Amino acid sequence: MKASLYSLSLVWLIAFTSCKKEVEKGQLIQLTNTSEVELVDKPISIGKKLLSLNDSLVRYPLVLSQTDTIPSQLNDTDMDGQWDELFFVADFMPKESKAITLIWTDNEPIYEARTSVRFGKRTSADKAVQPATNETMLANELPKSLGYQQYQTDGPSWENDRVGFRHYLDGRNAKDLFGKKTSSMSPEDVGLDAAGAVEDNYHVMEDWGRDILAVGNSVGLGGYALINETEFMRLGVTVEDSINNVEKTTFNIDVEGPVNSIISYGYNNWKPNNRTYSVKETTSIWPGIYGFKNTVSVSGLTGDEDLAVGLVNINTDHSLGVLDENSKYVVLYTHDKQTYNKEWWLGMALILPKDKYLGFTQAPKTGPLSNSFLAKLKIEDNQPVSYYAIAGWELSDEKFSNETYFTDYLKKLTGQLSAVVEIEVKN
CATH class of the missing domain: 2.70.98 (Beta-galactosidase; Chain A, domain 5)
Structure with missing residues (x-):
């Protein structure tokens, strides 16, 4: 987990799509911040049932924005031995809507550990x-x-x-x-x-x-x-x-x-x-x-x-x-x-x-x-x-020495935790 893929863009997409046996057709997902709050590293959870899958091909997800690869992972939240959630974090401006593309690959991406x-x-x-x-x-x-x-x-x-x-x-x-x-x-x-x-x-x-x-x-x-x-x-x-x-x-x-x-x-x-x-x-x-x-x-x-x-x-x-x-x-x-x-x-x-x-x-x-x-x-x-x-x-963060800065952080954080991101998975 030493390398970062934050700056990768179409190079990844071209490389993976050239390997027909390794990539499943991309699926478009629309994400919309319904709040007036700017969101930073907002957790996004997409249930497996919402995703179009070909079990013979599915190995690792690639979540692509228009410019970058978004680090993601598959979680087994109910501990039944099978993943049930696609998880990643994303940034949004107030009321922003953005489209991402999900594709699947046999090659495991290496992301920076956060x-x-x-x-x-x-x-x-x-x-x-x-x-x-x-x-x-x-x-x-x-x-x-x-x-x-x-x-x-x-x-x-x-x-x-x-x-x-x-x-x-x-x-x-x-x-x-x-x-x-x-x-x-x-x-x-x-x-x-x-x-x-x-x-x-x-x-x-x-x-x-x-x-x-x-x-x-x-x-x-x-x-x-x-x-x-x-x-x-x-x-x-x-x-x-x-x-x-x-x-x-x-x-x-x-x-x-x-x-x-x-x-x-x-x-x-x-x-x-x-x-x-x-x-x-x-x-x-x-x-x-x-x-x-x-x-x-x-x-x-x-x-x-x-x-x-x-x-x-x-x-x-x-x-x-x-x-x-x-x-x-x-x-x-x-x-x-x-x-x-x-x-x-x-x-x-x-x-x-x-x-x-x-x-x-x-x-x-x-x-x-x-x-x-x-x-x-x-x-x-x-x-x-x-x-x-x-x-x-x-x-x-040296600014945490100031109580007002800390309470402002708490107010912003509760706003972010309260904010709802609508997820529309398009088949």
């Missing part, structure tokens, strides 16, 4: 970490009971060309933040020493960036819990615990591609406070956005629970900011020198569906779930709820 997922595990304290794409962890397999940390960066990390994150798969299930200084993907050996052993080497500045957020016993940025009028129910435990309150935790890299990466988690028989739940979670990231999309569904609800989405507040004493100008989303945010040692300016935010939003509360200052602003969202049994977690670090 998203990535990294996950590694060691099977014993004296073994090197090996890359992995999935994991199953039982309740007694926490670092304190094993005697060592088995996961690279404590669990999976994912990123795009703007920002990176990691998830504490080791029972804590909080979400941490990697600040990035470059659009390139960070090295695959982050979190490892020269021998391939787990090492915390990402809290020091490197050319690509570093871990910048203190998480503690919060759920980090975009982690979640369940709450009711009397209880805060953490999904998992803290670093001091040796037995998880989740019987079985699963993880999978569903998709890792140049313009979209998707990871998923399952938490089976989560037993907080004499209750029993199961949880499904999916995280998606694409280029251009300073954040990720998270989707959560919980089964076993009794009706008194709200989903509580966290925004860690360890290193700020500022009040929580609220933006309520968008018709679809409400935004909760903080802006302060809230990185480690309060060294850099950092804005963090949650973009939440307005039709699910029930206000916010704060977790206690101490305890197994603490130091967090918590957005309360209405949740129904086994019904998914989606939200976005956002982070703007001043070393990614």
Whole structure:
């Protein structure tokens, strides 16, 4: 994924169309921005059922504008072993309509990687970490009971060309933040020493960036819990615990591609406070956005629970900011020198569906779930709820040191997320 095809034009088309056995006849797709908002790296998803396919020829898609090849990929979103979605990102002026052409080839195009997922595990304290794409962890397999940390960066990390994150798969299930200084993907050996052993080497500045957020016993940025009028129910435990309150935790890299990466988690028989739940979670990231999309569904609800989405507040004493100008989303945010040692300016935010939003509360200052602003969202049994977690670090963009610049970004982003692009596939 080192070469870029952004500047390719008719040279590709001529080369591929000359190979009659490798190319299927092009299909015209009309895309229309129905909003008055300029869209940058707007995610476009086209279902397989809308596309004209010849299964004997279909291998890899080529999405062509009038001048360029648009990097794209095929996603298997339902994990049945067959792709069901053509995915790419595109830019639009307000009310702009543009035509693209989709053709198919046996030759796999090579695009610049603008998203990535990294996950590694060691099977014993004296073994090197090996890359992995999935994991199953039982309740007694926490670092304190094993005697060592088995996961690279404590669990999976994912990123795009703007920002990176990691998830504490080791029972804590909080979400941490990697600040990035470059659009390139960070090295695959982050979190490892020269021998391939787990090492915390990402809290020091490197050319690509570093871990910048203190998480503690919060759920980090975009982690979640369940709450009711009397209880805060953490999904998992803290670093001091040796037995998880989740019987079985699963993880999978569903998709890792140049313009979209998707990871998923399952938490089976989560037993907080004499209750029993199961949880499904999916995280998606694409280029251009300073954040990720998270989707959560919980089964076993009794009706008194709200989903509580966290925004860690360890290193700020500022009040929580609220933006309520968008018709679809409400935004909760903080802006302060809230990185480690309060060294850099950092804005963090949650973009939440307005039709699910029930206000916010704060977790206690101490305890197994603490130091967090918590957005309360209405949740129904086994019904998914989606939200976005956002982070703007001043070393990614020096203008993020200004709170107004950060809030303006959030307003523009919610406008882009709300905007609808109509898709007309012409056969």
